Amino acid sequence: MAVMTTEKRAVSAPAKAGSEPAGRVRAELRDLQISFRLPDMSTLDVISGISMTVSEGEFVAVVGPSGSGKSTILRALCGLLKPSGGHVAVDGVPVSSPPPGVGFMFQKDALLPWRTVAGNIRVGAELGGMPAEEHEERIGRLVKLLRLDGFENAWPNQLSGGMRQRVSLGRLLAYQPSLMLMDEPFGALDYQTKIAMGKELLSVWEAERRAIIFVTHDIEEAVALADRVVVFSARPARIVADYKVDLPRPRHMRAMRSDPAFTMLTEAIWADLALPS
Template sequence: MTVATEAPRILLDNVSVSYETPRGRLPVVDRVSLAVDKAEFVVLVGPSGSGKSTILRAIAGLNAVESGSITVDGKTVDGPPEHIGFMFQKDTLLPWQTVRENIEVGLALAGVSPSQWKQRIADLLALLRLSEFRDAYPAQLSGGMRHRVSLGRMLAYQPAVMLMDEPFGALDFQTKAVMGRELLRIWEAERRSILFVTHDIEEAVALADRVLVFSPRPARIVAEHQIDLPRPRNLRALRGSPDFSAYTRAIWEALGDTD
């Protein structure tokens, strides 16, 4: 008897993407196939400009594929799919709105009835540890807190898939470690599927179930590492672990092979 397996939440099958430039066609992604399961945390690493962000944008329906196919929950992506959240490196908070009001944007986009907003906002503020800052404006917040608000707005939208393009890349190490720990805490509570782009190898190993290593442009997957470290994880604590060091070294070596 064959046991049916659950289909991946995200599936890329032999996807290629290119851009037209004044000098002609520029291949950016070259026949990439990958899958992300439900509640799985997958991290993409690779050289700058290798096409990792292009892959996220293609999954979000913001870039058309040249060949191959992308499906989310079994549906072919031919425009922005429902229930996909996208978080960029630079927060996109509305400066004239408070923390609460910025998070409410996600509820409005999700079509949540205003009668349900009060409790949902209260729950998210508590989850993000922002309750006492609900009426603060973005200019009054630290960088880490602004990123938490951006994350709250995405969670308010209740996406099944969270696409995160170097969301903590501009933060200092200490704030990045705190944000990584917060993201893992929220992910463990919410169990969304996450596809996360970073240049920080230690961050990748601390967060991921799997790390996919990409070549220079045009992007191809050159290595895959299953990260078998116990959860919950703390980057600062992990740095002294021999297993953690072995994973980071292996990924660095795979990146070296892409030169």
């Protein structure tokens, strides 16, 4: 009952968009503006004045209509896209090029076919500058954490879709980023595999406690995983709600779907998405 009461407050009074949570700020967007020039020389406004922060160890999910700029903010944070206006910073440093300590996981795993499971995970350690003598210990820990034991020497084409995504997650974690940007990493997976991968991600996050910005179209996935759910409007995107997810951890992905508090929050987010931009 206590959870239900807290959740009702979160639903009825979402946090102010752009409000800063406690702890060291890993990522900051302030009055972010992003526009693209089209071939006919007209301008397409994608992001309109978005402000938000993500603190150390915080798991933030971003949801919104297709084409609302969710993936665009990730590209701005990792220095792959220059904003039209506003401020983008990682660990307090303005982003003008790919910043150190930021890892990106895409929907497609993009594993190297000529490297084994262990070899693909090793890529992250190499890119992160980890001393070679520490590679084996880190890879072994991640293989065990992601339940890939026995597949260390398997090739990517010998793995299921879910296992390939686990390897991709292992590669990201081997890089040891302070900020993890995840762009619908489980979007192409079937429902059962998506639930399993969500469980894996939560177990890794609880062990590693790295800041995560997780973009998804799946509202239930967002609520099940995150500390906060930030809701974007249709393009040009602005933040229409910023919910604190006050459900207890550890979370059991299937069981929580029968929790009234879970249902109330997902329905509130659906209502936000139905609002005109």
